[in-house]
Amino acid sequence: MSNRVEIVLSKPVVGAVPAGTWRTERPVVDQSKCTRCGICWLYCPDAAIEITEKGAVINYDYCKGCGICATECPFKAITMVRER
DSSP, X not given: OOOOOOOOOOOOOTTOOXXXXXXXXXXXXXXXXXXXXXXXXXXXXXXXXEEOSSOEEEOTTTOOOOOHHHHHOTTXXXXXXXXX
16 A cells, blocks of 8 residues: 555636736746645635646636735745736
8 A cells, every 4th residue: 555645636627717817916836845745736716726747837827816825835835926
């Protein structure tokens, strides 16, 4: 028996609303700090985060810029930056 925990990745559900152009801040992941724990993925209300071999990846088409992922990340690997 393995002690490995596998995270099931999700894609935005059918009917999910794209972010549009109103987002004022976006999350940026520092992959050197990301441990792939999946906490950001778990808390994202828009299912806009995937956990890959390299770490968390944000789907900006669906990310609304709420900042929950950055707040919940225990390793401070996600910071919110102003949209250009």
